[in-house]
Amino acid sequence: MIGLYTAEEIRAAEEPLLAETPPGTLMQRAATGLATVCVRLLHGVYGRRVALLVGTGNNGGDALYAGARLAARGARVTAVLLDAERAHPAGLAALRRAGGRVRRAEGPDVRDLVARADLVLDGILGIGGSGGLRPVAAELSTAAAEGAGLTVAVDVPSGIDAGTGAVDGAAFPAMHTVTFGAVKLGLVVGEGRAHAGQVHLVDIGLEPHLPAATAHQLTDADAAARLAPPSATDDKYSQGVVGIVAGSTTYPGAGVLCTGAALRTRPGLVRYAGTAADGVRAAWPEVIVTDGRPGDAGRVQAWVVGPGMGTDAAARSALDEVLATDLPVVVDADALTLLAEDPGPVRGRSAPTLLTPHDREFARFGAEVGADRVAAARRLAADLGCAVLLKGEATVVADADGAAFVNGTGTPWLATAGTGDVLSGIAGAVLATGPRAVEAGAVAAHLHGRTGQLAAQRGPLVAGDLVRRLPEAVGRVRGLRPDRLGDSEA
Ligand SMILES: NC(=O)C1=CN([C@@H]2O[C@H](COP(=O)(O)OP(=O)(O)OC[C@H]3O[C@@H](n4cnc5c(N)ncnc54)[C@H](OP(=O)(O)O)[C@@H]3O)[C@@H](O)[C@H]2O)[C@@H](O)CC1
Ligand SMILES: [K+]
Secondary structure, eight states, X not given: XXXXXXXXXXXXXXXXXXXXXOTTHHHHHHHHHHHHHHXXXXXXXXXXXXXXXXXXXXXXXXXXXXXXHHHHTTOEEEEEESSGGGSOHHHHHHHHHTTOXXXXXTSTTHHHHHHHOSEEEEESOOTTOOSSOOHHHHHHHHHHHHSSSXXXXXXXXXXXXXXXXXXXXXXXXXXXEEEESSXXXXXXXXXXXXXXXXXXXXXXXXXXXXXXXXXXXXXXXXXXXXXXXXXXXXXXXXXXXXXXXXXOSSOHHHHHHHHHHHHHHOOSOEEEESTTHHHHHHHOTTSEEESSOGGGGOOOSEEEEOTTOOSSHHHHHHHXXXXXXXXXXXXXXXXXXXXXXXXXHHHTOOSOEEEOOOHHHHHTTTSOOOSOHHHHHHHHHHHHTSEEEEOSTTOEEEOTTSOEEEOSOOOGGGOSTTHHHHHHHHHHHHHTTOOOHHHHHHHHHHHHHHHHHHHHTTSSOOHHHHHHHHHHHHHHHTTOOTTSOGGGOO
């Protein structure tokens, strides 16, 4: 798992490291790592035009020292100082010694210089910044974005809140972010994610001083650990039997997609109860189907309730029946609308419970999501005493105790009808294997995103494509190559 940290946690970890290393060591480590990534991204630097946007803090110092290294290798480097009197003096001297030039941000033609650069390094603000970019910095960031060159943020894209990903006003739009010591939470969630682009982590020796992270991102290996193949002793009942309460005569598709997703994720046994029974039976002959109540479906290890089920009295009664069991439950879509009216049945549960709202469903529980998506998910989870999966380009999953995951595999192609039904089916299949609800949500979001990426390789995707590609996506997450059989992997 990749630990995700706030600016305060990073600062606290830096303190002892600064005390035990000679002055300037950490900045040199940061600048060296930064320059190395830039050389790689530029495929060589000789003769390339590099513009450094330099603020008043150590973030600007990093940019100046990295610029000095690039200048020493033959790049044509110009530092653009946002406040000429307060730029990092030693960094400035190093850049000049290496042959770099220096300009004031307000100077004539600076905008053109930035727009024409092959590489623009954003050293305006790091983790010491607060609020959005001031006007001149904002204008130069726009010039960088409109230019043809690479945009690379130093540590964090200036103008984003490193701890939350919130953007208050303007922020630097980076294609890449080279971050030091540990991945900041704000680089992977909310608006910060879009501004950070691809994140590169540079080791500056911080790791031994970092606290245990309270927020994480899963890797494929982490997700694979929850998607293990059945063992030789497994039978159809022992792999986690999932029960699906979804779809209706009006919306049979939601039942078909949700059931199919559960089946394709964990095909041991899936049961279905609801009024889309005919559609589900026709689409998935492998599923045990009843058009009765959840209790008529037979024994399960986890329930998924909600997609397309409607919000009438029968739906409420089915939801209450499922929540009254002592089994793990995924609550999605229409069931969330019903639950928001009276969340009582969730508050009293002790079995793992995962709510999977999008922003509008989230707001029905009493408060808008706002710019800090991790805090919002944690708040609702703590309030209801269950896990909350808040959908988004970077889906956040939080538990009542504050443990949180930010998904790294999302793709905008997933913003299409029915993909949520697929996600809840996957989550139910994972939840039936026995993890904590927050972990099941994180694994489901990871697999759902990977499946979306896979399906989108062939162009626009629809939710049914996800269901079809799920087995291959599970294999890929587990490290299987599509052209090799599982038994040849050893
Ligand atoms: N510590 C370490 O060991 C290491 C740190 N490292 C690096 O240092 C970075 C942190 O450096 P930092 O603390 O100097 O803060 P930083 O983010 O550069 O900027 C603060 C300055 O900006 C100003 N300012 C604030 N908001 C503003 C705004 N909206 N618009 C305009 N200005 C604004 C504020 O001044 P103010 O104007 O508020 O008086 C202040 O002067 C970190 O991200 C990493 O890159 C690495 O080298 C590794 C080792
Ligand atoms: K920056």
